[in-house]
Amino acid sequence: MGVSDNKREGKRSARERLQRERVADKAREKRRRALVAGAVVAGVLGLVGAGGxxxxxxxxxxxxxxxxxxxxxxxxxxxxxxxxxxxxxxxxxxxxxxxxxxxxxxxxxxxxxxxxxxxxxxxxxxxxxxxxxxxxxxxxxxxxxxxxxxxxxxxxxxxxxxxxxxxxxxxxxxxxxxxxxxxxxxxxxxxxxxxxxxxxxxxxxxxxxxxxxxxxxxxxxxxxxxxxxxxxxxxxxxxxxxxxxxxxxxxxxxxxxxxxxNEGKKRGTPGAAGPAAPEAS
Structure with missing residues (x-):
């Protein structure tokens, strides 16, 4: 195997290792979320993870x-x-x-x-x-x-x-x-x-x-x-x-x-105009 082949093999191995690490990270996160969600009171609007x-x-x-x-x-x-x-x-x-x-x-x-x-x-x-x-x-x-x-x-x-x-x-x-x-x-x-x-x-x-x-x-x-x-x-x-x-x-x-x-009902006491359009800044 030549030098270029070794480089390609090394890159492929690195990519595969990175993919394995990502899969493992996702699995750990999934387990963590499941454990946390189980600790949250049921019915709290589906809040999960640390936020829950x-x-x-x-x-x-x-x-x-x-x-x-x-x-x-x-x-x-x-x-x-x-x-x-x-x-x-x-x-x-x-x-x-x-x-x-x-x-x-x-x-x-x-x-x-x-x-x-x-x-x-x-x-x-x-x-x-x-x-x-x-x-x-x-x-x-x-x-x-x-x-x-x-x-x-x-x-x-x-x-x-x-x-x-x-x-x-x-x-x-x-x-x-x-x-x-x-x-x-x-x-x-x-x-x-x-x-x-x-x-x-x-x-x-x-x-x-x-x-x-x-x-x-x-x-x-x-x-x-x-x-x-x-x-x-x-x-x-x-x-x-x-x-x-x-x-x-x-x-x-x-x-x-x-x-x-409101059909057939009396309107309420008219109020002042609503607030002016607010500024975004």
Whole structure:
């Protein structure tokens, strides 16, 4: 065998060895995931791997906190005061939204339907009840879902939940980038909402995690609910995302569904215009 033949044989052996190592790595990872998944409480939305353990730990912390009072943000309502409502309280229809500030699909929903939802809120046809989850912290690791949800609850205390909520989704980092775990980034975005950063107690609320226990309790309610994932969007209790019955959701269809639900009903007290379109930066 010549020198060139030896080189080719060496390269082939190296490739084969690398392939064997990759197969072995995949097998080890598969076994690891199976072991971890077995440790996670059944039914936690299919969370697996290391993220599943994080979700289980968050759930345990939430259950411990649920035994006593939690620091709900100002104006929170609904079951256990876990909802933040935007729009006229007497609107005839309610859009219930379970979402996670790190969830890409949630951002897609919010950024696509924001103007339609605000239009319906402004006209008194619809109010929206937001429930905050921390699913991506469980799936991917990190704390950006929790930190952003706490900051949004702090914005609720300051009367600026809606614009700050919209701004977070307009500036959502990639799912694997836990940028929202940094309070500095959350406060930087708050600067874009008029008066929010300077609102009494807001910055301290963000830094101290004042509403962390409330977010945990909301996340626990999500895990215990019969939900397939985030976003979960319900119109008067009926799922409308990604479709309602056989019809896919679109801005026009959402308006149509709300109009049908409101037939013969009085509109709610018209509110102020929805927040201006948020900036992405």
């Amino acid at each position: 353990l994080v979700a289980a730990e968050i759930g345990e912390r939430s259950e411990a906190g649920a035994a006593g009072p939690v620091s709900a943000p100002s104006g929170a309502n609904g079951d256990d005061n876990l909802a933040i409502t935007v729009g006229a309280q007497d609107a005839p229809s309610t859009l219930t939204v379970w979402e996670d500030f790190r969830c890409p699909a949630c951002a897609q929903f919010e950024n696509a339907y924001r103007s339609t939802i605000h239009e319906l809120e402004k006209s008194g046809e619809l109010k929206v009840e937001y429930h905050l989850a921390t699913l991506i912290d469980g799936n991917m690791g990190g704390s950006g879902s929790l930190r952003a949800a706490n900051a949004a609850a702090c914005a609720q205390d300051a009367g600026e939940f809606a614009p700050y909520h919209d701004l977070l989704y307009a500036n959502q980092p990639p799912e694997t980038d836990d940028a929202f775990a940094r309070n500095g980034r959350l406060l930087e975005l708050a600067d874009k909402v008029d008066g929010l950063r300077a609102a009494p107690g807001f910055e301290k609320c963000v830094k101290d995690g004042t509403h962390d226990d409330w977010v945990d309790k909301s996340a626990e309610a999500f895990r215990k609910g019969d939900f397939s994932g985030t976003p979960t969007v319900l119109l008067n209790g009926e799922a409308v995302f990604p479709k309602k019955g056989n019809e896919n959701i679109t801005p026009a269809n959402l308006k149509k569904w709300v109009a049908r639900a």
